[in-house]
Amino acid sequence: MVKSIHVIHSSPGRTRLRLPWLRHAGKVAASLADDLLLVEGISEVEVRPFTGSVLCRHDPEEVDVERLLEEVRRITGADTVARPGEELPDGEPLLRSLEQGSGLARAATSFIKELNADLLRATEGHVDLGSLTALGFATAGVMNVAIKGKIESPPWFSLGWWAFRTFATMEELAIRNTPTQVRHDNGDAHPPGTSPPSAAH
Known part of the structure; x- marks a missing residue:
């Protein structure tokens, strides 16, 4: 097995690495943070064995x-x-998506950010897409009440969506720190921080 280190992000004093093979090397993962902290100048190390993510804060x-x-x-x-920019080995797209979002989500985010930048440019920074959308929905709601003369109960799918959105907003910390199970090639699911059981010989 090739043991590679991927430099995901680096800025003065903060570096994120990924060691894809780390999720299969429990002993190394368990001691890596302690061993790195012995190096003078490294102040904090966060290791996530299942994703192979290693975040280091250090004196540049x-x-x-x-x-x-x-x-x-x-x-x-x-x-x-x-x-950075070099291709990840086969099998890593899934882990990359878990950490960075799916390709579709990243493409949609890029499109929306560009649209938002265009709107801000056109309004000289006075209106952004989020504010315009919120204002549009609020206006539509007021007009609907004015025309019909009453406040109607929202359909079930709207209630479902807002329930989900409220949960996602209020429980962002829990969602971010809850491990995602990923199925390995043998079909078994393993939570982060554990390695798949060795096959019997």
Whole structure:
């Protein structure tokens, strides 16, 4: 198995790496944070074994990205380093989608952000898409009440949607920290932080 390190994001003092194979290496995952914290200049390490995500906060004057990668390779015995923009190996798109969102969601987000930027540009920064949409729905609701002379009960699917939206908004922290189960090639599901059981020989 190739042990690769992927540099996902790096800014002065904050670096996120992904070690795709880490979810199958429980012992390494368990000790990686402690071993990295022994390096002077590294102040905080967060390891998520199931996704292979390793987030490090470090003093950029003492530990730059290259030094951090050197230490991770020394501790883990990793073989290669993949820089931002390089292709992830086969099997990683799922884990990337779990962390970054699906391709469709990213494409839709990009389109909406561009639309919002165009609207802000056209209104010289006075109106954004979120405010315009909220105002449009509010106006439509007021007009509906004015025309019909009464407030009607919303249809069930609207209630369902708002129930879901309220939950997603109020419980964002719980949702973000609840592990997602992913099925491995053998069809078994394993929660984050665990490795699939070894096949019997």
